Structures are given as structure tokens and as C-alpha cells.
Amino acid sequence: MENLCKPRQDAYDKLGPRVVKALEARHFEAWYFSTVEEAKEKVLSLIEKGKSIGWGGSYTLAETRILEAIKQGEFKIIDRDTAKDKAERKMLQKQALIADYFIMSANAISEDGVIVNLDGNGNRAAAMVYGPDNVIVVAGMNKVCKTVDDAVIRTRTIAAPVNAQRFDIKTPCKQTGSCANCKSPDSICSSMVISRLSFPAGKIKVILIGKDLGF
Numbered sequence: 001m002e003n004l005c006k007p008r009q010d011a012y013d014k015l016g017p018r019v020v021k022a023l024e025a026r027h028f029e030a031w032y033f034s035t036v037e038e039a040k041e042k043v044l045s046l047i048e049k050g051k052s053i054g055w056g057g058s059y060t061l062a063e064t065r066i067l068e069a070i071k072q073g074e075f076k077i078i079d080r081d082t083a084k085d086k087a088e089r090k091m092l093q094k095q096a097l098i099a100d101y102f103i104m105s106a107n108a109i110s111e112d113g114v115i116v117n118l119d120g121n122g123n124r125a126a127a128m129v130y131g132p133d134n135v136i137v138v139a140g141m142n143k144v145c146k147t148v149d150d151a152v153i154r155t156r157t158i159a160a161p162v163n164a165q166r167f168d169i170k171t172p173c174k175q176t177g178s179c180a181n182c183k184s185p186d187s188i189c190s191s192m193v194i195s196r197l198s199f200p201a202g203k204i205k206v207i208l209i210g211k212d213l214g215f
Helices: 006-025 034-044 058-065 066-071 086-098 123-129 148-164 171-178
Strands: 029-033 052-056 102-104 107-108 115-119 134-140 191-197 204-209
Touching: 006 107, 006 204, 029 034, 034 066, 034 134, 034 204, 052 086, 058 066, 058 134, 066 102, 086 123, 086 191, 102 107, 102 123, 107 148, 115 148, 123 191, 148 171, 148 191, 148 204
Parallel strands: 029 204, 052 102, 102 134, 134 204
Antiparallel strands: 107 115, 115 191
16 A cells, blocks of 8 residues: 555545545445545444455455455355356355445545446446445545546546456457457456445445555
């Protein structure tokens, strides 16, 4: 995790609470924390002991060690990374979509409280729309953009090309690091979900962290 210079941290500490208010106006539950440790404690407090929880792929969750903490908690873990093969992994991903809780990050969030996510196989996007009773979104303030249009652009041209480097795929962005608006069968940009409201109210809970996290 990046240690931010003071001016950037100060800016995040001023903007973060404003974005929280914008999210709350759209019926999301939302919180801002300056540190990862505070955010981690809040995430764990939101998950009821004994309940099931799954997650979507997220560098942010790994980087903050939030997943590590969840795996050590008293929860029913649906861990797709324990799968022996692709078929079992797919089955676990489907189970996660009917879990009590689903935890993930976001590709971008606009200053007026709209969340944007882009997916390849769609499990993260699907969870935002329907399935889990509770969705917890954890995102660094580097994901916050001025407008929804800016959030979409960030998702396509910044987050996706970097994420592509993590996978064994053959896409233009994997080769060049730049979005080519491709139609490759390996594309990780199949489905985009723009969440302008949480329905029902409070289902989606957003934890903003005043750090640069994830892609």
C-alpha cells in the first residue's frame, strides 16, 4: 500500500466524507476511513458471525488483507480459490451469488455516488444487481472520479488494461497496456453494471479508504 504524501491524504480526507453523503443519498450505506485498519474493523463488524460469505476477484481486498481477516473469522467461507478445477471454481462462484454476504471492490465511483463495475464472466457485476442479501464494496479513494462518464472511462481505460495483466489471456490491452475496445473472446470487459441506487436500501454497503488501493 502506498504511503500518501500529506497533501493527497488531506484531499482524500476532505473528499471522502462528501462522497459518503452522496452514496447515502442514493440509499447505499457508506463510511469513509483514513486508514486500512479502521476500514478492516468496520468490514468485519458488518458481517454476522456464522453467516456465509463469498467474494469477487479484488486486488484491493488482498492488498488490505481484508480477505485474510475474513478467512480467520467465524463465518461460512465460500472460497473459490480452493477449487481443484475450473468446474468446481464455477460452482463455488455460483454459490457465492446466493451467500448472505458478498464482498468486492469497485472499478470506479463518481463523486455523486454512482458505482461502476466491469466484468469478464460477470460474477461481480451479478452480485451488485441481485443475489446476496448484503454486498460490501471496499474501495480506495483513487477509484473516485468526478462524473459517471469519468468513472466509465476510468473503468475501461485504466482499471481494465491493468487487470488484464493478471490473467493468461490474449487481448490487445494485455499486449499494449491500452484499451482497444476489442471484441476478443478473452476480453475481461463483457458486462458493465452502473449502480445508481442501492435496492433495497442498505443492501449495498460501501467502505471508502483514504489510500490508493487496487487498480
